[in-house]
Amino acid sequence: MHVKITDYGVSKKLGKYYVIYQITNIDKETTNKIKELVKEKITDKSGVLYLTAYFDKEFFPFKSKEAKLVPSDFVAREEIEMTAYLTSILED
DSSP, X not given: OEEEEEEEEEETTTTEEEEEEEEESOOHHHHHHHHHHOOSEEEEETXXXXXXXXXXXXXXXTOSHHHXXXXXXXXXXXXXXXXXXXXXXXXX
């Protein structure tokens, strides 16, 4: 499984912060499990999943000054955390 952040920011329409994760290199069974077990919005585009997570401002992972200075570090950390989260729910 490979997780990559494709976009993040604030949705003016919803008034919430968001992160979009692209999930690739998974088989059909894993795809179905993720769709069933994950509560966030998931879009399937030809076997590539896009998970959109919404956050209140205080929980948004890119809100700090440090995240704005070195966003690549925070993107990498978030990708690792989402991979760990998905792995854990798939193992249960």
